[in-house]
Amino acid sequence: MKKTLTSKEACTLAHQIKKNTGCTLAEAFKLAYSGQTEATPKTTWTYADLNQIFSDKVAELLRKGYSIDTAHMGGHQGEVAKIFLVKGKDHYVIVMDTTSNWDNWYSETYHIRFGKYSEPVTYDRQTLWLDKFEYTWEFQATKITANWFVTAELGKEYSDKHHSRINARRQSYWTDVDSKFYKVVLACVRKQRGFKGTKLSDIARVQRCVETRLDGSVSRHQYCVTLARTNKYGNNVTVDIKF
Numbered sequence: 001m002k003k004t005l006t007s008k009e010a011c012t013l014a015h016q017i018k019k020n021t022g023c024t025l026a027e028a029f030k031l032a033y034s035g036q037t038e039a040t041p042k043t044t045w046t047y048a049d050l051n052q053i054f055s056d057k058v059a060e061l062l063r064k065g066y067s068i069d070t071a072h073m074g075g076h077q078g079e080v081a082k083i084f085l086v087k088g089k090d091h092y093v094i095v096m097d098t099t100s101n102w103d104n105w106y107s108e109t110y111h112i113r114f115g116k117y118s119e120p121v122t123y124d125r126q127t128l129w130l131d132k133f134e135y136t137w138e139f140q141a142t143k144i145t146a147n148w149f150v151t152a153e154l155g156k157e158y159s160d161k162h163h164s165r166i167n168a169r170r171q172s173y174w175t176d177v178d179s180k181f182y183k184v185v186l187a188c189v190r191k192q193r194g195f196k197g198t199k200l201s202d203i204a205r206v207q208r209c210v211e212t213r214l215d216g217s218v219s220r221h222q223y224c225v226t227l228a229r230t231n232k233y234g235n236n237v238t239v240d241i242k243f
Contacts, residue, residue, distance in 0.1 A: 018056075024049070025056050045141055045149045050096070053139055054112050057094055058083055061114070066092060071124040080110070084128060091117040093133050098143075104159035108143040109152065177206040177223070188241045189225055195239060204228045204236065 010032045018028040023042050045053075062068075069084035069091060082095040094114050100107045115135035117128055142155025150158070177185065182203050189198050205226040211219050221243040226236050 024052050043151045043154055047147050047149070050110060050112065050141065050149065054081065054094065054096055057112065057114060057137075061085055061092070061094065072121075072126060072128045074125070075127055077130050079130060082130070091121050091128060093117070093128070093130065095130060095133075097130070104142075104156060105162040106142050106144055106155045106159050109155070110141050110143060110149060112139040113137065174207050174209050174224075177208050182206060185223060185225060185241075188223070189239050192239055192241070198227070202227045202229060 010029065013032040014025060014028040017023065017031050018025050023031075066085040066087045069086040072084045072091065073082075078097065080096040080098060082093055082097075085092040085094065092115065094112070096110065096112045099109050099111065101109065113133075113135045114137040115133035118132050118134050121128065140152060141149035142152055143149055144155070144158065182200060185206050186198065186200050186203060189195050189203070203225060207224045207226075209220070209222040209224065211222075223241040225239040225241065227239065229237055231237050
């Protein structure tokens, strides 16, 4: 026979499920009442989901006796959103902010954090600096689009896939240029430092390179001009002309 949960048991179980899986409190209650104590952890969120996580955390803190601290709410420190709280003589914050890791294609990470102020608060309207809080709880998600966020692991995986696709699609095509265009190329060669006196008869070969991006657009044009004369190592002198 299926056990019927009391309201208190359901509440305790729902909060545990929410903590373990990252789902919303409403989803956790549904799982609790349906008899499921486990769920597949969420790995993607919409911006509305982030708002709900922020709101749920604020509601949880208010239920635990924290009060909103309006006296220190003013000012902006680059965060997306913040709410200062007070309990007894201690000051706290629930904040949403962002950081960037430029090593990844999907570089922006959203953080929702809760922490206690680490320095004395001596007067109202005092600025409570966000980097002075000791954070004890955090949720984070990597931004893929304006309305799609994923775990840090998925964000790294998507970034790696994006870079690999770019490298796979980025190509360089080298082709020989017809000698009838050498006069045009000669003008470009003579503009290069040290090659002002180059003659048409000095040009032995001209190759054209076209490099493409992932989307097929051209990222670079380049000409490699091989001259008949050699350098001190016995190799033909080459001139690179880039556009």
